[in-house]
Amino acid sequence: MNTKYIDLIEQTYFFPQEEFTLDGEHLKFHDIPLQDLVEKYGSPLKFTYLPKISDNIQRAKNWFGNAIEKTNYKGKYQYCYCTKSSHFQHVMHEALKNDIHIETSSAFDINIVEQLKAEGKLKNDAFVICNGFKREQYVTNIARLINNGHRNCIPIIDNYEEIDLLSEVIDDTFKVGIRIASEEEPKFEFYTSRLGIGYKNIIPFYKNQIKDNNKVELKMLHFFINTGIRDNAYYWNELVKCLKVYIRLKQICPSLDSLNIGGGFPIKNSLAFEYDYQYIIDEIVNQINITCAEADVPVPHIFTEFGSFTVGESGGAIYEILYQKQQNDREKWNMVDSSFITTLPDT
Ligand SMILES: Cc1ncc(COP(=O)(O)O)c(C=O)c1O
Structure with a gap:
């Protein structure tokens, strides 16, 4: 009878795979013998295989590059790393080797940005996209970063309220983006994302608070779908709705030139993972191109803020099974020496 874990793997998936191979009975991750790691460091153990971070960033840049070439797209692509996925210094330093930009979501992210600049790891002209609900300390820190040049x-x-709060503490003119509050998937229990400004309110908001405000220049429309970038009617529908807002805004706001489509790339969290990244990106770029051409509006530069995609596939956690608990006559539960939730690769 086949009762070993390897039997289950071999019957269920194609194995070995790109990142997981076997050396005799022992598992290797990107050619690193995990048994050696355990013998050296014990368990529980959380590790990061740094080359995978650069690899994924380069993969995304290539996919967008290909799509831009195929569709003769006139805008640029900018890769931002969403820092909240992992603030570890070794992760940030590796990501920043790839000429990328940063997306922040809280006050202390700005301290990290300042430190990275002081160390020469982040360029002075890198984009720092500050998302999230802005409490006092976050506003103060953003203003300091901008006031320092x-x-x-x-x-x-x-x-x-954020335009006024920022205007009070930023000395000179500054750029802003507006986040669209996307509508949630129909099966979800809430209607609209808690973040951002509803579709219908974007144009009135621009007219009332930005258009005649000499201090503020609108550069970016931001759109992020909680459920991620997926090939389904909901995603394409929300993208088209967002593009319509972009076009209407662009027609009255010449400084607007960028569209940020957020994060949300799925990652390989199962050996059966399949996702055609190039196809999805081709479709997104193509959709933006067509919609803008129909409205006779120049295409935007495209920004993304991939968090999980940047770090999630680079990390692993090793636990020891301490005990097998028989909970009924068929099920045994493995009791491990840590907690899955606190050691996820992108926490
Ligand atoms: C504004 C924004 N950008 C990017 C991300 C990163 O998303 P992901 O890790 O799915 O790429 C998030 C995640 O919540 C987010 O809220």
Whole structure:
């Protein structure tokens, strides 16, 4: 009878795979013998295989590059790393080797940005996209970054009061983006995302608070779908709705030139994972191209903020099975020496 774990793997998946191979009975991850790691460091153990971070960033840049070439797209692609996925220094340093930009979501992210700049790891002209609900400390820190000369820091307005709060503490003119509050998937229990400004309110908000405000220049429209970038009617529908807002805004706001489609790339969290990244990106770029051409509006530069995609496939956690608990006559539960939830690769 086949009762071993390897039997289950071999019957269920194609194995070995690109990242997982076997050396005799022992598992290797990107050619690193995991048994050696355990013998050296014990368990529980959380590790990061740094080359995978650069590899994924380069893969995304290539896919967008290909799509831009195929569709003769006139805008640029900018890869931002969503820092909240992992703030570890070794992760940030590796990601920043790839000429990327940063997306922040809280006050202390700005301290990290300042430190990275001081160390020469983040360029002075890198984009720093500040998302999230902005409490006092976050506003203060964003203002300090901009007042110290980081002109490519773009706070994304999440809430009506933020323009005034930022204007009070930023000395000079500054760039902003607006986040669209996407509508949730129909089967979800809530209707609209808690973040951003509803579709219908974007144009009135621009007219009332930005258009005649000499201090503020609108550069970016931001759109993020909680459920991620997926090939389904909901995603394409939300993208088209967002593009319609982009076009209407662009027609009255010449400084607007960027569309940020957020994060949300799925990652390989199962050996059966299949996802055609190039196809999805081709479709997104093509859709933006067509919609803008129909409206006779120049295409935007495209920004993404991939978090999980940047780090999630680079990390692993090793646990020891301490005990097998027989809970009924058929099921045994493995009791491990840590907690899955606190050691996820992108926490
Ligand atoms: C504004 C924004 N950008 C990017 C991300 C990163 O998403 P992901 O890890 O799915 O790429 C998130 C995640 O919640 C987010 O809220």
